Amino acid sequence: MFGPITQNNKIVYPIIFPIKYGAMKSINCFLYNDGSTLTLIDGGLNTPEFVDFFEQSLRRYKLSIEDIDQIFLTHHHEDHIGVVNSILSKRQIPIFAHDKAIPRLRFEKEFLTNKIHFFKKIYEEYGCLHLSANRFERMNQTLRKRNELSILGDIQSVNEGDRIGDCKVIEVPGHSPDSIIFYDESVGWQFAGDLLLENLSTNALIDFDDNLQLLPTVSQYENSLQKSLKLSTSWVFAGHENLFQNHTLEIQKKLQRMQKKETRIIEAVEKGYHITMDIAEALYGKRVKKEFIFIISEVIGYLEYAISRGKLEKRMENGQWYFRKLK
Ligand SMILES: [Zn+2]
Known part of the structure:
Protein backbone atom coordinates (compact mmCIF):
# COMPACT_ATOMS: atom_id res chain seq x y z
CA MET A 1 0.00 0.00 0.00
CA PHE A 2 1.20 3.50 -0.81
CA GLY A 3 1.52 6.13 1.88
CA PRO A 4 1.85 9.86 1.25
CA ILE A 5 4.46 10.99 -1.26
CA THR A 6 6.25 14.22 -0.49
CA GLN A 7 8.60 16.51 -2.35
CA ASN A 8 9.57 20.08 -1.42
CA ASN A 9 6.56 21.25 0.58
CA LYS A 10 4.08 19.24 -1.47
CA ILE A 11 2.24 16.05 -0.61
CA VAL A 12 0.16 13.51 -2.50
CA TYR A 13 -2.11 11.22 -0.49
CA PRO A 14 -3.00 8.26 -2.72
CA ILE A 15 -6.41 6.62 -2.34
CA ILE A 16 -6.06 3.26 -4.08
CA PHE A 17 -9.33 1.33 -3.86
CA PRO A 18 -8.71 -2.37 -4.57
CA ILE A 19 -11.41 -3.78 -6.86
CA LYS A 20 -11.57 -5.96 -9.94
CA TYR A 21 -12.80 -3.48 -12.51
CA GLY A 22 -12.54 -4.87 -16.04
CA ALA A 23 -8.85 -5.65 -16.55
CA MET A 24 -7.93 -3.30 -13.72
CA LYS A 25 -7.21 -4.02 -10.08
CA SER A 26 -7.90 -0.65 -8.51
CA ILE A 27 -9.74 2.63 -8.84
CA ASN A 28 -7.60 5.55 -7.73
CA CYS A 29 -8.03 9.12 -6.68
CA PHE A 30 -5.58 11.49 -5.01
CA LEU A 31 -5.45 14.30 -2.52
CA TYR A 32 -2.79 16.77 -3.50
CA ASN A 33 -1.50 19.47 -1.19
CA ASP A 34 0.61 22.04 -3.05
CA GLY A 35 1.61 23.82 0.17
CA SER A 36 -1.46 26.00 0.41
CA THR A 37 -4.39 24.26 -1.28
CA LEU A 38 -5.79 20.75 -0.91
CA THR A 39 -7.17 19.36 -4.17
CA LEU A 40 -9.04 16.13 -4.73
CA ILE A 41 -8.05 14.70 -8.09
CA ASP A 42 -10.84 12.46 -9.42
CA GLY A 43 -13.63 11.04 -7.32
CA GLY A 44 -13.79 7.24 -7.68
CA LEU A 45 -17.01 5.24 -7.88
CA ASN A 46 -20.40 6.05 -6.48
CA THR A 47 -20.83 2.82 -4.47
CA PRO A 48 -21.16 2.39 -0.68
CA GLU A 49 -17.89 0.39 -0.68
CA PHE A 50 -15.96 3.12 -2.41
CA VAL A 51 -17.45 5.89 -0.27
CA ASP A 52 -16.50 3.94 2.89
CA PHE A 53 -13.00 3.40 1.64
CA PHE A 54 -12.68 7.07 0.71
CA GLU A 55 -13.78 8.22 4.16
CA GLN A 56 -11.48 5.70 5.89
CA SER A 57 -8.57 6.89 3.78
CA LEU A 58 -9.24 10.52 4.74
CA ARG A 59 -9.23 9.53 8.42
CA ARG A 60 -6.04 7.50 7.98
CA TYR A 61 -4.40 10.63 6.53
CA LYS A 62 -5.91 12.78 9.31
CA LEU A 63 -7.87 14.78 6.76
CA SER A 64 -11.55 15.47 6.34
CA ILE A 65 -13.91 16.61 3.61
CA GLU A 66 -13.83 20.09 5.18
CA ASP A 67 -10.14 20.31 4.25
CA ILE A 68 -10.76 19.88 0.50
CA ASP A 69 -10.59 23.23 -1.34
CA GLN A 70 -11.25 22.16 -4.92
CA ILE A 71 -11.69 19.17 -7.23
CA PHE A 72 -9.84 18.38 -10.47
CA LEU A 73 -11.34 15.82 -12.86
CA THR A 74 -9.07 14.09 -15.40
CA HIS A 75 -12.16 13.02 -17.41
CA HIS A 76 -15.87 12.42 -16.96
CA HIS A 77 -16.09 8.59 -16.66
CA GLU A 78 -18.20 7.21 -13.83
CA ASP A 79 -15.26 5.65 -12.00
CA HIS A 80 -13.72 9.13 -11.65
CA ILE A 81 -16.62 11.19 -10.33
CA GLY A 82 -18.28 8.96 -7.71
CA VAL A 83 -17.97 11.05 -4.53
CA VAL A 84 -18.15 14.49 -6.19
CA ASN A 85 -21.84 15.20 -5.58
CA SER A 86 -21.67 13.95 -2.02
CA ILE A 87 -18.74 16.33 -1.30
CA LEU A 88 -20.59 19.20 -3.00
CA SER A 89 -23.61 18.58 -0.80
CA LYS A 90 -21.39 19.28 2.23
CA ARG A 91 -19.06 21.88 0.82
CA GLN A 92 -19.45 24.20 -2.15
CA ILE A 93 -16.08 24.07 -3.84
CA PRO A 94 -15.09 24.57 -7.48
CA ILE A 95 -14.56 21.68 -9.88
CA PHE A 96 -12.08 21.99 -12.74
CA ALA A 97 -12.59 19.86 -15.84
CA HIS A 98 -12.04 20.11 -19.57
CA ASP A 99 -14.46 22.05 -21.75
CA LYS A 100 -15.68 18.85 -23.36
CA ALA A 101 -16.32 17.26 -19.94
CA ILE A 102 -19.07 19.72 -19.10
CA PRO A 103 -22.03 18.35 -21.15
CA ARG A 104 -20.91 14.88 -20.06
CA LEU A 105 -20.71 15.73 -16.35
CA ARG A 106 -24.05 17.51 -16.50
CA PHE A 107 -25.58 14.48 -18.29
CA GLU A 108 -27.15 16.92 -20.75
CA ILE A 151 -22.79 16.69 -11.37
CA LEU A 152 -24.09 19.85 -9.79
CA GLY A 153 -22.23 22.87 -8.63
CA ASP A 154 -19.68 25.14 -10.13
CA ILE A 155 -17.70 23.46 -12.93
CA GLN A 156 -14.95 25.64 -14.35
CA SER A 157 -13.81 24.66 -17.79
CA VAL A 158 -10.09 24.39 -18.53
CA ASN A 159 -8.17 23.89 -21.75
CA GLU A 160 -4.66 23.21 -23.00
CA GLY A 161 -2.05 25.32 -21.21
CA ASP A 162 -4.32 26.71 -18.50
CA ARG A 163 -2.82 26.92 -15.05
CA ILE A 164 -4.58 26.25 -11.78
CA GLY A 165 -2.15 27.03 -8.98
CA ASP A 166 1.03 25.07 -9.77
CA CYS A 167 -0.69 22.66 -12.18
CA LYS A 168 -0.74 23.03 -15.90
CA VAL A 169 -3.51 21.48 -17.97
CA ILE A 170 -2.35 19.20 -20.79
CA GLU A 171 -5.00 17.91 -23.20
CA VAL A 172 -4.57 14.17 -23.84
CA PRO A 173 -7.60 12.92 -25.82
CA GLY A 174 -7.86 9.28 -26.90
CA HIS A 175 -9.27 7.48 -23.86
CA SER A 176 -12.01 10.12 -23.90
CA PRO A 177 -12.31 13.47 -25.73
CA ASP A 178 -12.11 15.36 -22.42
CA SER A 179 -9.03 13.60 -20.97
CA ILE A 180 -6.47 15.92 -19.41
CA ILE A 181 -3.30 15.64 -17.35
CA PHE A 182 -2.79 17.98 -14.40
CA TYR A 183 0.98 18.49 -14.43
CA ASP A 184 2.95 20.05 -11.58
CA GLU A 185 6.23 20.80 -13.29
CA SER A 186 8.01 21.98 -10.12
CA VAL A 187 8.01 18.40 -8.78
CA GLY A 188 7.45 16.48 -12.05
CA TRP A 189 4.11 15.04 -11.01
CA GLN A 190 1.61 13.94 -13.64
CA PHE A 191 -1.96 13.31 -12.56
CA ALA A 192 -2.63 11.40 -15.74
CA GLY A 193 -6.11 9.87 -15.37
CA ASP A 194 -6.48 6.82 -17.63
CA LEU A 195 -3.89 7.79 -20.24
CA LEU A 196 -1.09 5.88 -18.50
CA LEU A 197 -2.05 2.73 -16.63
CA GLU A 198 0.98 0.75 -15.56
CA ASN A 199 1.43 -2.57 -17.41
CA LEU A 200 -1.94 -2.25 -19.13
CA SER A 201 -2.49 -1.67 -22.80
CA THR A 202 -3.74 1.65 -24.12
CA ASN A 203 -7.48 2.08 -23.95
CA ALA A 204 -8.70 4.33 -26.75
CA LEU A 205 -12.49 4.30 -26.79
CA ILE A 206 -14.47 5.32 -29.86
CA ASP A 207 -16.23 8.63 -29.47
CA PHE A 208 -17.63 11.46 -31.55
CA ASP A 209 -16.80 15.07 -32.31
CA ASP A 210 -19.11 18.11 -32.33
CA ASN A 211 -20.47 17.08 -35.75
CA LEU A 212 -21.23 13.55 -34.50
CA GLN A 213 -18.39 12.13 -36.58
CA LEU A 214 -16.10 9.33 -35.39
CA LEU A 215 -12.94 10.73 -33.77
CA PRO A 216 -9.51 9.32 -34.72
CA THR A 217 -9.09 8.07 -31.15
CA VAL A 218 -6.06 5.82 -31.71
CA SER A 219 -4.06 8.60 -33.45
CA GLN A 220 -5.16 10.98 -30.71
CA TYR A 221 -4.00 8.50 -28.08
CA GLU A 222 -0.63 8.13 -29.77
CA ASN A 223 -0.15 11.92 -29.87
CA SER A 224 -1.20 12.17 -26.24
CA LEU A 225 1.42 9.58 -25.23
CA GLN A 226 4.06 11.56 -27.14
CA LYS A 227 2.99 14.70 -25.30
CA SER A 228 3.20 13.03 -21.91
CA LEU A 229 6.59 11.54 -22.82
CA LYS A 230 8.05 15.04 -23.22
CA LEU A 231 7.11 16.11 -19.69
CA SER A 232 9.92 15.76 -17.21
CA THR A 233 8.39 13.37 -14.69
CA SER A 234 9.19 11.94 -11.26
CA TRP A 235 5.82 10.30 -10.52
CA VAL A 236 2.78 9.31 -12.54
CA PHE A 237 -0.43 9.26 -10.51
CA ALA A 238 -2.76 7.19 -12.66
CA GLY A 239 -6.50 6.55 -12.49
CA HIS A 240 -5.98 2.81 -11.95
CA GLU A 241 -3.21 0.39 -10.94
CA ASN A 242 -0.02 1.47 -9.21
CA LEU A 243 1.62 4.86 -9.09
CA PHE A 244 4.88 4.62 -10.95
CA GLN A 245 8.14 6.40 -11.76
CA ASN A 246 9.60 4.75 -14.87
CA HIS A 247 7.45 6.96 -17.05
CA THR A 248 9.64 6.95 -20.20
CA LEU A 249 9.91 3.16 -20.35
CA GLU A 250 6.20 2.72 -19.68
CA ILE A 251 5.25 5.05 -22.55
CA GLN A 252 7.74 3.47 -24.95
CA LYS A 253 6.24 0.05 -24.19
CA LYS A 254 2.77 1.41 -24.90
CA LEU A 255 3.84 2.99 -28.19
CA GLN A 256 5.44 -0.29 -29.29
CA ARG A 257 2.31 -2.23 -28.39
CA MET A 258 0.24 0.17 -30.48
CA GLN A 259 2.41 -0.56 -33.52
CA LYS A 260 2.02 -4.30 -32.91
CA LYS A 261 -1.74 -3.99 -32.72
CA GLU A 262 -1.84 -2.10 -36.00
CA THR A 263 0.27 -4.82 -37.62
CA ARG A 264 -2.05 -7.56 -36.33
CA ILE A 265 -5.12 -5.78 -37.70
CA ILE A 266 -3.50 -5.37 -41.11
CA GLU A 267 -2.44 -9.03 -41.12
CA ALA A 268 -6.01 -10.13 -40.36
CA VAL A 269 -7.26 -8.13 -43.35
CA GLU A 270 -4.52 -9.66 -45.53
CA LYS A 271 -5.58 -13.14 -44.42
CA GLY A 272 -9.03 -12.52 -45.87
CA TYR A 273 -11.08 -11.03 -43.03
CA HIS A 274 -12.74 -7.91 -44.43
CA ILE A 275 -15.58 -6.90 -42.12
CA THR A 276 -15.26 -5.65 -38.56
CA MET A 277 -16.85 -8.60 -36.75
CA ASP A 278 -14.77 -11.17 -38.68
CA ILE A 279 -11.60 -9.23 -37.93
CA ALA A 280 -12.57 -8.90 -34.27
CA GLU A 281 -13.29 -12.63 -33.94
CA ALA A 282 -10.10 -13.60 -35.79
CA LEU A 283 -8.11 -11.58 -33.25
CA TYR A 284 -10.07 -11.94 -30.02
CA GLY A 285 -12.30 -15.04 -30.42
CA LYS A 286 -14.93 -15.45 -27.71
CA ARG A 287 -13.78 -12.34 -25.85
CA VAL A 288 -15.59 -10.19 -28.44
CA LYS A 289 -18.99 -10.99 -26.93
CA LYS A 290 -17.85 -10.72 -23.31
CA GLU A 291 -15.87 -7.50 -23.68
CA PHE A 292 -17.86 -6.04 -26.54
CA ILE A 293 -17.46 -2.31 -25.87
CA PHE A 294 -13.71 -2.43 -25.30
CA ILE A 295 -12.82 -4.84 -28.11
CA ILE A 296 -15.02 -3.25 -30.77
CA SER A 297 -13.58 0.16 -29.85
CA GLU A 298 -10.14 -1.31 -30.24
CA VAL A 299 -10.80 -2.96 -33.60
CA ILE A 300 -12.64 0.01 -35.14
CA GLY A 301 -10.01 2.35 -33.71
CA TYR A 302 -7.07 0.44 -35.22
CA LEU A 303 -8.82 -0.11 -38.58
CA GLU A 304 -9.30 3.65 -38.84
CA TYR A 305 -5.75 4.24 -37.62
CA ALA A 306 -4.35 1.97 -40.37
CA ILE A 307 -6.51 3.81 -42.93
CA SER A 308 -5.23 7.19 -41.74
CA ARG A 309 -1.68 5.90 -42.20
CA GLY A 310 -2.38 4.77 -45.78
CA LYS A 311 -2.17 1.06 -45.00
CA LEU A 312 -5.82 0.02 -45.42
CA GLU A 313 -8.83 1.35 -47.28
CA LYS A 314 -12.54 0.93 -46.70
CA ARG A 315 -15.65 1.09 -48.83
CA MET A 316 -19.33 0.73 -48.05
CA GLU A 317 -20.92 -2.54 -49.20
CA ASN A 318 -24.56 -3.31 -48.39
CA GLY A 319 -24.53 -0.71 -45.63
CA GLN A 320 -21.37 -2.03 -43.96
CA TRP A 321 -17.72 -1.05 -44.10
CA TYR A 322 -15.51 -3.47 -46.00
CA PHE A 323 -11.73 -3.22 -45.45
CA ARG A 324 -8.93 -3.98 -47.86
CA LYS A 325 -5.16 -3.74 -47.85
CA LEU A 326 -3.92 -0.75 -49.78
CA LYS A 327 -1.35 -1.78 -52.36
ZN1 LIG B 1 -11.09 4.95 -15.26
Whole structure:
Protein backbone atom coordinates (compact mmCIF):
# COMPACT_ATOMS: atom_id res chain seq x y z
CA MET A 1 0.00 0.00 0.00
CA PHE A 2 1.20 3.50 -0.81
CA GLY A 3 1.52 6.13 1.88
CA PRO A 4 1.85 9.86 1.25
CA ILE A 5 4.46 10.99 -1.26
CA THR A 6 6.25 14.22 -0.49
CA GLN A 7 8.60 16.51 -2.35
CA ASN A 8 9.57 20.08 -1.42
CA ASN A 9 6.56 21.25 0.58
CA LYS A 10 4.08 19.24 -1.47
CA ILE A 11 2.24 16.05 -0.61
CA VAL A 12 0.16 13.51 -2.50
CA TYR A 13 -2.11 11.22 -0.49
CA PRO A 14 -3.00 8.26 -2.72
CA ILE A 15 -6.41 6.62 -2.34
CA ILE A 16 -6.06 3.26 -4.08
CA PHE A 17 -9.33 1.33 -3.86
CA PRO A 18 -8.71 -2.37 -4.57
CA ILE A 19 -11.41 -3.78 -6.86
CA LYS A 20 -11.57 -5.96 -9.94
CA TYR A 21 -12.80 -3.48 -12.51
CA GLY A 22 -12.54 -4.87 -16.04
CA ALA A 23 -8.85 -5.65 -16.55
CA MET A 24 -7.93 -3.30 -13.72
CA LYS A 25 -7.21 -4.02 -10.08
CA SER A 26 -7.90 -0.65 -8.51
CA ILE A 27 -9.74 2.63 -8.84
CA ASN A 28 -7.60 5.55 -7.73
CA CYS A 29 -8.03 9.12 -6.68
CA PHE A 30 -5.58 11.49 -5.01
CA LEU A 31 -5.45 14.30 -2.52
CA TYR A 32 -2.79 16.77 -3.50
CA ASN A 33 -1.50 19.47 -1.19
CA ASP A 34 0.61 22.04 -3.05
CA GLY A 35 1.61 23.82 0.17
CA SER A 36 -1.46 26.00 0.41
CA THR A 37 -4.39 24.26 -1.28
CA LEU A 38 -5.79 20.75 -0.91
CA THR A 39 -7.17 19.36 -4.17
CA LEU A 40 -9.04 16.13 -4.73
CA ILE A 41 -8.05 14.70 -8.09
CA ASP A 42 -10.84 12.46 -9.42
CA GLY A 43 -13.63 11.04 -7.32
CA GLY A 44 -13.79 7.24 -7.68
CA LEU A 45 -17.01 5.24 -7.88
CA ASN A 46 -20.40 6.05 -6.48
CA THR A 47 -20.83 2.82 -4.47
CA PRO A 48 -21.16 2.39 -0.68
CA GLU A 49 -17.89 0.39 -0.68
CA PHE A 50 -15.96 3.12 -2.41
CA VAL A 51 -17.45 5.89 -0.27
CA ASP A 52 -16.50 3.94 2.89
CA PHE A 53 -13.00 3.40 1.64
CA PHE A 54 -12.68 7.07 0.71
CA GLU A 55 -13.78 8.22 4.16
CA GLN A 56 -11.48 5.70 5.89
CA SER A 57 -8.57 6.89 3.78
CA LEU A 58 -9.24 10.52 4.74
CA ARG A 59 -9.23 9.53 8.42
CA ARG A 60 -6.04 7.50 7.98
CA TYR A 61 -4.40 10.63 6.53
CA LYS A 62 -5.91 12.78 9.31
CA LEU A 63 -7.87 14.78 6.76
CA SER A 64 -11.55 15.47 6.34
CA ILE A 65 -13.91 16.61 3.61
CA GLU A 66 -13.83 20.09 5.18
CA ASP A 67 -10.14 20.31 4.25
CA ILE A 68 -10.76 19.88 0.50
CA ASP A 69 -10.59 23.23 -1.34
CA GLN A 70 -11.25 22.16 -4.92
CA ILE A 71 -11.69 19.17 -7.23
CA PHE A 72 -9.84 18.38 -10.47
CA LEU A 73 -11.34 15.82 -12.86
CA THR A 74 -9.07 14.09 -15.40
CA HIS A 75 -12.16 13.02 -17.41
CA HIS A 76 -15.87 12.42 -16.96
CA HIS A 77 -16.09 8.59 -16.66
CA GLU A 78 -18.20 7.21 -13.83
CA ASP A 79 -15.26 5.65 -12.00
CA HIS A 80 -13.72 9.13 -11.65
CA ILE A 81 -16.62 11.19 -10.33
CA GLY A 82 -18.28 8.96 -7.71
CA VAL A 83 -17.97 11.05 -4.53
CA VAL A 84 -18.15 14.49 -6.19
CA ASN A 85 -21.84 15.20 -5.58
CA SER A 86 -21.67 13.95 -2.02
CA ILE A 87 -18.74 16.33 -1.30
CA LEU A 88 -20.59 19.20 -3.00
CA SER A 89 -23.61 18.58 -0.80
CA LYS A 90 -21.39 19.28 2.23
CA ARG A 91 -19.06 21.88 0.82
CA GLN A 92 -19.45 24.20 -2.15
CA ILE A 93 -16.08 24.07 -3.84
CA PRO A 94 -15.09 24.57 -7.48
CA ILE A 95 -14.56 21.68 -9.88
CA PHE A 96 -12.08 21.99 -12.74
CA ALA A 97 -12.59 19.86 -15.84
CA HIS A 98 -12.04 20.11 -19.57
CA ASP A 99 -14.46 22.05 -21.75
CA LYS A 100 -15.68 18.85 -23.36
CA ALA A 101 -16.32 17.26 -19.94
CA ILE A 102 -19.07 19.72 -19.10
CA PRO A 103 -22.03 18.35 -21.15
CA ARG A 104 -20.91 14.88 -20.06
CA LEU A 105 -20.71 15.73 -16.35
CA ARG A 106 -24.05 17.51 -16.50
CA PHE A 107 -25.58 14.48 -18.29
CA GLU A 108 -27.15 16.92 -20.75
CA LYS A 109 -30.11 15.48 -22.57
CA GLU A 110 -28.94 16.61 -25.99
CA PHE A 111 -25.50 15.11 -25.45
CA LEU A 112 -26.90 11.74 -24.28
CA THR A 113 -29.35 11.59 -27.18
CA ASN A 114 -26.58 12.38 -29.66
CA LYS A 115 -24.47 9.66 -28.10
CA ILE A 116 -27.20 7.06 -28.61
CA HIS A 117 -27.66 8.12 -32.24
CA PHE A 118 -23.93 8.10 -32.89
CA PHE A 119 -23.45 4.56 -31.54
CA LYS A 120 -26.49 3.23 -33.44
CA LYS A 121 -25.01 4.54 -36.67
CA ILE A 122 -21.48 3.34 -35.92
CA TYR A 123 -22.48 -0.13 -34.76
CA GLU A 124 -24.67 -0.48 -37.85
CA GLU A 125 -21.95 0.62 -40.27
CA TYR A 126 -19.38 -1.66 -38.64
CA GLY A 127 -21.85 -4.59 -38.53
CA CYS A 128 -22.01 -5.14 -34.77
CA LEU A 129 -25.42 -3.74 -33.83
CA HIS A 130 -26.59 -7.28 -32.90
CA LEU A 131 -24.15 -7.37 -29.95
CA SER A 132 -24.97 -3.95 -28.58
CA ALA A 133 -28.39 -4.40 -26.93
CA ASN A 134 -26.98 -4.17 -23.39
CA ARG A 135 -25.08 -1.02 -24.18
CA PHE A 136 -28.18 0.74 -25.52
CA GLU A 137 -30.19 -0.41 -22.55
CA ARG A 138 -27.61 1.17 -20.28
CA MET A 139 -27.44 4.38 -22.30
CA ASN A 140 -31.23 4.70 -22.18
CA GLN A 141 -31.18 4.08 -18.45
CA THR A 142 -28.60 6.88 -18.06
CA LEU A 143 -30.86 9.16 -20.07
CA ARG A 144 -33.80 8.39 -17.77
CA LYS A 145 -31.76 8.88 -14.59
CA ARG A 146 -29.84 11.89 -15.85
CA ASN A 147 -31.17 14.25 -13.17
CA GLU A 148 -29.84 12.09 -10.34
CA LEU A 149 -26.52 11.47 -12.07
CA SER A 150 -25.76 15.05 -13.08
CA ILE A 151 -22.79 16.69 -11.37
CA LEU A 152 -24.09 19.85 -9.79
CA GLY A 153 -22.23 22.87 -8.63
CA ASP A 154 -19.68 25.14 -10.13
CA ILE A 155 -17.70 23.46 -12.93
CA GLN A 156 -14.95 25.64 -14.35
CA SER A 157 -13.81 24.66 -17.79
CA VAL A 158 -10.09 24.39 -18.53
CA ASN A 159 -8.17 23.89 -21.75
CA GLU A 160 -4.66 23.21 -23.00
CA GLY A 161 -2.05 25.32 -21.21
CA ASP A 162 -4.32 26.71 -18.50
CA ARG A 163 -2.82 26.92 -15.05
CA ILE A 164 -4.58 26.25 -11.78
CA GLY A 165 -2.15 27.03 -8.98
CA ASP A 166 1.03 25.07 -9.77
CA CYS A 167 -0.69 22.66 -12.18
CA LYS A 168 -0.74 23.03 -15.90
CA VAL A 169 -3.51 21.48 -17.97
CA ILE A 170 -2.35 19.20 -20.79
CA GLU A 171 -5.00 17.91 -23.20
CA VAL A 172 -4.57 14.17 -23.84
CA PRO A 173 -7.60 12.92 -25.82
CA GLY A 174 -7.86 9.28 -26.90
CA HIS A 175 -9.27 7.48 -23.86
CA SER A 176 -12.01 10.12 -23.90
CA PRO A 177 -12.31 13.47 -25.73
CA ASP A 178 -12.11 15.36 -22.42
CA SER A 179 -9.03 13.60 -20.97
CA ILE A 180 -6.47 15.92 -19.41
CA ILE A 181 -3.30 15.64 -17.35
CA PHE A 182 -2.79 17.98 -14.40
CA TYR A 183 0.98 18.49 -14.43
CA ASP A 184 2.95 20.05 -11.58
CA GLU A 185 6.23 20.80 -13.29
CA SER A 186 8.01 21.98 -10.12
CA VAL A 187 8.01 18.40 -8.78
CA GLY A 188 7.45 16.48 -12.05
CA TRP A 189 4.11 15.04 -11.01
CA GLN A 190 1.61 13.94 -13.64
CA PHE A 191 -1.96 13.31 -12.56
CA ALA A 192 -2.63 11.40 -15.74
CA GLY A 193 -6.11 9.87 -15.37
CA ASP A 194 -6.48 6.82 -17.63
CA LEU A 195 -3.89 7.79 -20.24
CA LEU A 196 -1.09 5.88 -18.50
CA LEU A 197 -2.05 2.73 -16.63
CA GLU A 198 0.98 0.75 -15.56
CA ASN A 199 1.43 -2.57 -17.41
CA LEU A 200 -1.94 -2.25 -19.13
CA SER A 201 -2.49 -1.67 -22.80
CA THR A 202 -3.74 1.65 -24.12
CA ASN A 203 -7.48 2.08 -23.95
CA ALA A 204 -8.70 4.33 -26.75
CA LEU A 205 -12.49 4.30 -26.79
CA ILE A 206 -14.47 5.32 -29.86
CA ASP A 207 -16.23 8.63 -29.47
CA PHE A 208 -17.63 11.46 -31.55
CA ASP A 209 -16.80 15.07 -32.31
CA ASP A 210 -19.11 18.11 -32.33
CA ASN A 211 -20.47 17.08 -35.75
CA LEU A 212 -21.23 13.55 -34.50
CA GLN A 213 -18.39 12.13 -36.58
CA LEU A 214 -16.10 9.33 -35.39
CA LEU A 215 -12.94 10.73 -33.77
CA PRO A 216 -9.51 9.32 -34.72
CA THR A 217 -9.09 8.07 -31.15
CA VAL A 218 -6.06 5.82 -31.71
CA SER A 219 -4.06 8.60 -33.45
CA GLN A 220 -5.16 10.98 -30.71
CA TYR A 221 -4.00 8.50 -28.08
CA GLU A 222 -0.63 8.13 -29.77
CA ASN A 223 -0.15 11.92 -29.87
CA SER A 224 -1.20 12.17 -26.24
CA LEU A 225 1.42 9.58 -25.23
CA GLN A 226 4.06 11.56 -27.14
CA LYS A 227 2.99 14.70 -25.30
CA SER A 228 3.20 13.03 -21.91
CA LEU A 229 6.59 11.54 -22.82
CA LYS A 230 8.05 15.04 -23.22
CA LEU A 231 7.11 16.11 -19.69
CA SER A 232 9.92 15.76 -17.21
CA THR A 233 8.39 13.37 -14.69
CA SER A 234 9.19 11.94 -11.26
CA TRP A 235 5.82 10.30 -10.52
CA VAL A 236 2.78 9.31 -12.54
CA PHE A 237 -0.43 9.26 -10.51
CA ALA A 238 -2.76 7.19 -12.66
CA GLY A 239 -6.50 6.55 -12.49
CA HIS A 240 -5.98 2.81 -11.95
CA GLU A 241 -3.21 0.39 -10.94
CA ASN A 242 -0.02 1.47 -9.21
CA LEU A 243 1.62 4.86 -9.09
CA PHE A 244 4.88 4.62 -10.95
CA GLN A 245 8.14 6.40 -11.76
CA ASN A 246 9.60 4.75 -14.87
CA HIS A 247 7.45 6.96 -17.05
CA THR A 248 9.64 6.95 -20.20
CA LEU A 249 9.91 3.16 -20.35
CA GLU A 250 6.20 2.72 -19.68
CA ILE A 251 5.25 5.05 -22.55
CA GLN A 252 7.74 3.47 -24.95
CA LYS A 253 6.24 0.05 -24.19
CA LYS A 254 2.77 1.41 -24.90
CA LEU A 255 3.84 2.99 -28.19
CA GLN A 256 5.44 -0.29 -29.29
CA ARG A 257 2.31 -2.23 -28.39
CA MET A 258 0.24 0.17 -30.48
CA GLN A 259 2.41 -0.56 -33.52
CA LYS A 260 2.02 -4.30 -32.91
CA LYS A 261 -1.74 -3.99 -32.72
CA GLU A 262 -1.84 -2.10 -36.00
CA THR A 263 0.27 -4.82 -37.62
CA ARG A 264 -2.05 -7.56 -36.33
CA ILE A 265 -5.12 -5.78 -37.70
CA ILE A 266 -3.50 -5.37 -41.11
CA GLU A 267 -2.44 -9.03 -41.12
CA ALA A 268 -6.01 -10.13 -40.36
CA VAL A 269 -7.26 -8.13 -43.35
CA GLU A 270 -4.52 -9.66 -45.53
CA LYS A 271 -5.58 -13.14 -44.42
CA GLY A 272 -9.03 -12.52 -45.87
CA TYR A 273 -11.08 -11.03 -43.03
CA HIS A 274 -12.74 -7.91 -44.43
CA ILE A 275 -15.58 -6.90 -42.12
CA THR A 276 -15.26 -5.65 -38.56
CA MET A 277 -16.85 -8.60 -36.75
CA ASP A 278 -14.77 -11.17 -38.68
CA ILE A 279 -11.60 -9.23 -37.93
CA ALA A 280 -12.57 -8.90 -34.27
CA GLU A 281 -13.29 -12.63 -33.94
CA ALA A 282 -10.10 -13.60 -35.79
CA LEU A 283 -8.11 -11.58 -33.25
CA TYR A 284 -10.07 -11.94 -30.02
CA GLY A 285 -12.30 -15.04 -30.42
CA LYS A 286 -14.93 -15.45 -27.71
CA ARG A 287 -13.78 -12.34 -25.85
CA VAL A 288 -15.59 -10.19 -28.44
CA LYS A 289 -18.99 -10.99 -26.93
CA LYS A 290 -17.85 -10.72 -23.31
CA GLU A 291 -15.87 -7.50 -23.68
CA PHE A 292 -17.86 -6.04 -26.54
CA ILE A 293 -17.46 -2.31 -25.87
CA PHE A 294 -13.71 -2.43 -25.30
CA ILE A 295 -12.82 -4.84 -28.11
CA ILE A 296 -15.02 -3.25 -30.77
CA SER A 297 -13.58 0.16 -29.85
CA GLU A 298 -10.14 -1.31 -30.24
CA VAL A 299 -10.80 -2.96 -33.60
CA ILE A 300 -12.64 0.01 -35.14
CA GLY A 301 -10.01 2.35 -33.71
CA TYR A 302 -7.07 0.44 -35.22
CA LEU A 303 -8.82 -0.11 -38.58
CA GLU A 304 -9.30 3.65 -38.84
CA TYR A 305 -5.75 4.24 -37.62
CA ALA A 306 -4.35 1.97 -40.37
CA ILE A 307 -6.51 3.81 -42.93
CA SER A 308 -5.23 7.19 -41.74
CA ARG A 309 -1.68 5.90 -42.20
CA GLY A 310 -2.38 4.77 -45.78
CA LYS A 311 -2.17 1.06 -45.00
CA LEU A 312 -5.82 0.02 -45.42
CA GLU A 313 -8.83 1.35 -47.28
CA LYS A 314 -12.54 0.93 -46.70
CA ARG A 315 -15.65 1.09 -48.83
CA MET A 316 -19.33 0.73 -48.05
CA GLU A 317 -20.92 -2.54 -49.20
CA ASN A 318 -24.56 -3.31 -48.39
CA GLY A 319 -24.53 -0.71 -45.63
CA GLN A 320 -21.37 -2.03 -43.96
CA TRP A 321 -17.72 -1.05 -44.10
CA TYR A 322 -15.51 -3.47 -46.00
CA PHE A 323 -11.73 -3.22 -45.45
CA ARG A 324 -8.93 -3.98 -47.86
CA LYS A 325 -5.16 -3.74 -47.85
CA LEU A 326 -3.92 -0.75 -49.78
CA LYS A 327 -1.35 -1.78 -52.36
ZN1 LIG B 1 -11.09 4.95 -15.26
